[in-house]
Amino acid sequence: MSGIDAVKKIVETEAQARRIVDEAAARAQKIISETREQAERIKQEAVSSAQGRREGILREAKEKAEAEARQSDQETEQTLDTYRKLSDERKAAAVTKAVALILNA
Amino acid sequence: MSESLEKLQNRILSDARRKAEETIKEAEAKAQQILEEARRRAQKESEDIITKAKVEAENVRRSILSSKVRVNRLRILDEKNRIVQDIIHTVEDQLSSIARTDQFENTAHRFVTEAVKAVESDQPIVRIGFKDATKKNLDGMSRVLPKGGKLVIDETPIDDFGGVIATDPEGRVVFNNTFKSRLERLDNQLLTLISSTVFAE
Numbered sequence: 001m002s003g004i005d006a007v008k009k010i011v012e013t014e015a016q017a018r019r020i021v022d023e024a025a026a027r028a029q030k031i032i033s034e035t036r037e038q039a040e041r042i043k044q045e046a047v048s049s050a051q052g053r054r055e056g057i058l059r060e061a062k063e064k065a066e067a068e069a070r071q072s073d074q075e076t077e078q079t080l081d082t083y084r085k086l087s088d089e090r091k092a093a094a095v096t097k098a099v100a101l102i103l104n105a
Numbered sequence: 106m107s108e109s110l111e112k113l114q115n116r117i118l119s120d121a122r123r124k125a126e127e128t129i130k131e132a133e134a135k136a137q138q139i140l141e142e143a144r145r146r147a148q149k150e151s152e153d154i155i156t157k158a159k160v161e162a163e164n165v166r167r168s169i170l171s172s173k174v175r176v177n178r179l180r181i182l183d184e185k186n187r188i189v190q191d192i193i194h195t196v197e198d199q200l201s202s203i204a205r206t207d208q209f210e211n212t213a214h215r216f217v218t219e220a221v222k223a224v225e226s227d228q229p230i231v232r233i234g235f236k237d238a239t240k241k242n243l244d245g246m247s248r249v250l251p252k253g254g255k256l257v258i259d260e261t262p263i264d265d266f267g268g269v270i271a272t273d274p275e276g277r278v279v280f281n282n283t284f285k286s287r288l289e290r291l292d293n294q295l296l297t298l299i300s301s302t303v304f305a306e
Contacts, residue, residue, distance in 0.1 A: 006110050013114040017121030024125030028132030035136035039143030046147030047154065054158035061162030065169035072170070076177040080184050086303055087188040091195070094302040098196045098295055102287050103203075103212055105294070 185304065192299050193288075200284045201266040204238040210245070213238075213269070216282045217249045220271035223280035227253050230274060234259025235267035 001009075203209050213233065221229050231250060233243055240258060247256045263270060268283025288295065 001107055001110070009110060009114060010117075013117045017117045020118070020121040020125050021128070024128040028128045031129070031132040031136050032139070035139045039139050042140070042143045043147045043150070046151045050151035050154035054154055054161075057155070057158045057162045058165060061166045062169065065166040068166075068170055069173040072173050072177050076180055079181055083181075083184055083188060083304065087191075090303045091188075091192055094192050094299045095195050095199065097298055097302055098192065099199050101291060101295060101298055102196065102200060102284060103208065105287065105291050 185300070188303060189296060189299050192303070193295070196295075197266055197284070197288070200288075201236050201262060203267070204235045204242060209235070209238070209242065213243065213246060214249060216269040217246050217271075220269045220280045220282040221250060221254065223282075224271045224273050224278045226273035226278065227251055228274045229254045229271050230257065231255070231269060231271045232257045232259055232263060233269045234261055234263040236262040238267070 203212060213235065217231055217233065220231060229250065231246070231254065233246060233256065235243075243256075243258050247254075250256060262268075264281070264283035264285035266284035266288075268281075268286065270279065270281050270283065272279045
């Protein structure tokens, strides 16, 4: 083999070697790029899931508070009824005592 | 020559493959780190959202309940106040009609006596006026006054519900012993008495 042929062989081999390295670099770049996309999807899914849970927590709290508010309304109605009955039963006695107080104090 | 060239070619390719392999391994390791970091951040962000949601939920609950409890407390207070005011109006009606009862003379007598005593004058001027009271009812009140005293009979009830007002001759000392004035003076006792009578367990 002549010296020129040997140099040609070396140049061809180095070109092949560069292709191997370049292909690996491109593949590495692709791995990183795809991984970043996957990472973004993981984040989006987690946030979306958490937002769903947040909506559920808020809805549940609102429903629970509204149920407690209805309970408070019922208790208030009972208290008002009790006061009205007490007033009917005891008004005459209260008036008698109050008149006596104003007359005799 | 040919053998050493082949060795050189092999070494060049071998170095390239090793370098390529390292590049891929580094990328895979970095990818692994990226994923782990992404999962960690996603977990953290998720936990933050849930923690804030729980605080927000408690605020929503408190807001709904506190406004409802406030409204209901006001309704109860309004109803109690309405009942007490209704009783006070009835008391006022009964007081203003006292002249038609057998308590009238004693009461008027006592009110005049208290008023005269309060102004501490030998010549008190006593105005007296009750709804439906006749002059005959009231003439007897003069007996309560000291000799220099003067009784003025109003045909209409004094201060809406009736009563007695005594002054000294100069009008410097005034004692208001009308029902309205007594109601005002005894306001706290009156409210306590009515509330305890009606609402006590």
